Amino acid sequence: MSANGTQAIDRAAQLLALVVQADEPISFTELADETGLARSTTSRLLAALERHHLLERDGNGAYISGPLFALYAARHDPWSQVARLAEPILEKIGAETGETVNLAVPRSHTVVHIAQVNATYVLGARDWLQVPVPPHCSALGKVLYAFGCLELPEGALEQLTSHSLATPAALRSEIATIRRRGYATAREELEIGLDAVAAPVHGRDGNVIAALGVSGPSARLRGQLDDVGRLLIEHGSALSQLLRRRSPKEGPAWG
Amino acid sequence: MSANGTQAIDRAAQLLALVVQADEPISFTELADETGLARSTTSRLLAALERHHLLERDGNGAYISGPLFALYAARHDPWSQVARLAEPILEKIGAETGETVNLAVPRSHTVVHIAQVNATYVLGARDWLQVPVPPHCSALGKVLYAFGCLELPEGALEQLTSHSLATPAALRSEIATIRRRGYATAREELEIGLDAVAAPVHGRDGNVIAALGVSGPSARLRGQLDDVGRLLIEHGSALSQLLRRRSPKEGPAWG
DNA sequence: ACCGTTGTTTCATATTGTGGAACTCGACTC
């Protein structure tokens, strides 16, 4: 198990393994006892591990896994991987349209944005990353409704502006249109003055797993919703193909 | 940045950080160059890190994050956390009924089982963990349909046995029953001789995120489906409350 | 004010890690 010239590392790794494998935070004393190391040594080693973000301490001074582990986990989350693969495509759409581009996925009856490229114009959408939005007011959300990623709501719909869809019936009728032409629009339905377009992205198994969309001021976007829609369908299927090739082994929790 | 008595650890941590933060595997030489360490030193340090499962090598000998990071990620996956919290409750249901108990979540138009406690009887269900199952043949799946976790299918349904639900209409009518009484049953619909019962589990935001169910031979279970159903509703809401208290910060990708 | 518990810093010591050089292994060339 142990080799030459690495006593310090062996001991540090042992401490690290104890902390990471433990379900609960571990105290200094537990670690020192468990490893049988001198308290002074334990202290120095733990401080070094903490300095390098391999460990950190909770409010009570007990040790827990550090930010480097969190970073690893974030990097290996299936959605981040999709987001990273999508990044260059979003960039391209951003360059072609000048507007804010988003990639969104369904989560718990809402839509959340997992990747964004900002408008080249000064006037553009805010940073939507991780912010949940009512799907019926969002082009991205309507796409997810239309392709069966989100359960349709039943009661009256929340009216965020006077243009928001008000009833499930209106939503259903719009969904039919979206399915037919392949992209969704939202005209000042989330916020006055804000228009958006979106198209679906398919996962490895063919089901729709995400939506790709552009949003910007109605003043600029209103006239070209259809053109941008066609653009998004193209880029959306390009992204789908990319995912089909280079997606993580097996099917993760998509859809 | 650096302190006394930890040169070796500082250097090792530097190597580790480079590997973890990199998107791609990194070769020995890149690491030695990047850190400016002697090749002999680099070799010893990397070997130690690998020995302790902090790093590993891919097919080409390049370094990537090791199993300890994967373990961390698995531990912090929202569903594993749910599964771990649920474990004692499954045990209790297993003890009370003697049958196989499962916790299942929706994934990509199927149901997957994320936790299981086996029957105390010899005759019991196989290990279903991670195996996807057609939802319309499963009590767990029907619960997820009934509470809006899965999009209803449209075409004809796959007939796994002569008792399987055949049409979306039949499914919809059964869903109405399930919503009313709070639990779902499946009588030899997945496999001849196998009955099952299931009830919903709610996440922190109140939406249904999982289903809790019992399955076993029709010969034993058929007479007590309703009793077990009521039992599951109780335990299901106990689990829901547990999740409401002790679930990870913010809402993860549930539902 | 006293003690016990927990954690950090100091410092003399020799154990431990270091890096140059020698070595091994495989791939490529002629």
Next chain:
DNA sequence: GAGTCGAGTTCCACAATATGAAACAACGGT
């Protein structure tokens, strides 16, 4: 098949580095 290069590992004399006892600091209990 001998010769050459590049990548990586092992050896070993040396001293720089990590070590642990003990002193110190910071609490909390009684």
